[in-house]
Amino acid sequence: MARESFDKEIQFLRMLALAGGAYSRQQFAERLGISVHTYDKTLRNLKEMLGTLQQGNLNEQGSELSEGLRYNYYESADPLLLFLFRAKSLKETESIRLTLLLTALQSQELTAKDLQDLCSDQMPAEFPLPDEKTVRGDLKYLEDVGVIMRMSGTRPYRYKASNDLIDRLSEEELLDLFDYVDVVANTQVPSVQGYLLRATLKKALLKRGFDTDAAESHRYKYHYHSRILDEAHLYPIFRAIQRRRTLRFLYLSPKKGKNYSSQNTNPLFERETEGNMQTLLPLRVVYDHQYGRWYVIGHSPRLGLMKFRMEGLTQVEEGESVSEDYFTQRLNAILEQMKYSWVTDTLRPIKVAARFYNPDRSGANFVRERVEAQGQWGTITEESDSTFRFEIIVNGVNEIKPWLRSFGSSCEVLEPSWLRREFIAEWKEIRDYYESVRENL
CATH class of the missing domain: 2.30.30 (SH3 type barrels.)
Structure with a gap:
């Protein structure tokens, strides 16, 4: 895929994920800065790319594309069209050829000549047939990234898929590994490599006859699809x-x-x-x-x-x-x-102090645990059994405000005084939103 095309696909998918069906084709194209014709062409290319990687028919491609964009609170489906990363920097002929090579090497050991013959037999008629040099280049690339291995012995060398780790795991061990990768990929950053590994393990489970939907023991509401796309x-x-x-x-x-x-490469359409x-x-x-x-x-x-x-x-x-x-x-x-940047702010350092209230009920103190995990270099001082004080020096308050606000009634801003007044005004405004329309409502 050309570099410019990949930039466009990323922005296209981000808007699909965030806006869903809120825009018409014309509005979507205008927001993205492309024509309606380019919108249709890009959507068609995405479907074809998905079909190449999944080896499905066109109807299934459209269904899969819709499923990737469908919103479901309890669904922990793969993040939005992760297939885009598999297709990055690959020409269409390369993606088809590599798919054929990997499929063939899953079950048998083959030489470069064997694989060239296989590609010649199975490559679609509209694509050129690869020569032996091209196949050897593909094999070297796949060996370098650890997908296949070269078997010991005399020339001509034979190759096979590097599945030893997965093949040696028992069914219970494979399920445990899948669960672990599933949790880490959904909770840690960066995530793309974890999701690619998750997809590989999912295929291994399917190959052993598992229903992966039934095997998945964890469900996530994935919030930030754009985070995955930005990892490009x-x-x-x-x-x-x-x-x-x-x-x-x-x-x-x-x-x-x-x-x-x-x-724009055409001077007539340059803008x-x-x-x-x-x-x-x-x-x-x-x-x-x-x-x-x-x-x-x-x-x-x-x-x-x-x-x-x-x-x-x-x-x-x-x-x-x-x-x-x-x-x-x-x-x-x-x-x-950036010594005191909460995220990226480089404004004047200022001291922020807040009082946090522990939960009334017994059990895990999720307020304290979250402050300890996310409070960065701030200090915690015990005040009583029900409260503790948090102090931190940060570059400005713009970036820490949403974090403090997210604790709701469990957080009381103490310093600086002007920030405390801002929070009071905000909570009063929120309270007014919930005023009864009628006295007897």
Whole structure:
């Protein structure tokens, strides 16, 4: 898949997940910045891509696509169209060819020549037949990523699928492993690798005759589909940080309502882009648990410290490298500026104090446990059996406010006094929303 296409698919899927059926085709296309024709074409490409990876017919593809977008509170289905990650950076011919190779190697050991003959027999007529060099390149790639293994012996070498771990597990052990991966993938970040492993284990259970719906013992309401899609940028950014390289990208601010800007190659249809081209030396990646957002923090030669939400990054390209001394200097400067950042704020440090109320009932103190787990560098001081005091210095209060507010009546803001007054005004406004319309209602 071309890089530009992948950017478009990500933004397309994000809007489908967040807006569902709220937009008409015309409204959806306008919000995304594409034509209705491109909207139809992109939707058709997604269905075809899903069919290639699932090897189903077109009717089933449409059904599967709808199921991936259907909202159900108790459903813990795979996150929104995770298949997009499997198709990333693969041409259509590559995805079909790799599928054929992996399917054949599941049950037998084959040479490169055997696999070339198999591809020649089973490749669709509209695609070119691979030569031996292409097949050997595919085998080397699959061996490097650990999907297949080369058997010991003399030439010609034989290959088989690397399923030893799964094959040696008993049915009970395989179910335990599936449950563990299911929990971790749904609760930890980043998640994409965990969901890909979960899909592999699910196929192994199906192969042994298990009904995976009955086998799943955990149910989740998955909140942040966009978090999964933003992980497409995560590893390229990590690679740029490790290599001390700059990144160049087109940034579409989420606040402006534009999600995508096409790369116009025809001068007749060229138009001014909605976003801004940025050059950044990436230094840190930050995840906001409150809203399920990824941020990249870095240094701009022109503007200094810069923060970007990953969902606005498109057309990401790696640039030139910088010296280790320069990189270390910029990293230390940013770490000092963000020393007291709740997430990414770099405003003036301020002390925040709050009183938390323990639950009245006996058992787990979920209020205390949550403050200890999420309170970062804040300190806790016991006040009484029913309350404790939490104090922390943060860069501004904009990012910590939603966290304090989420505790409801279990949290009372004490300092600063102006923040306390803001909370009082907010709770009074909420109370007014629930005033009775009639006295006898």
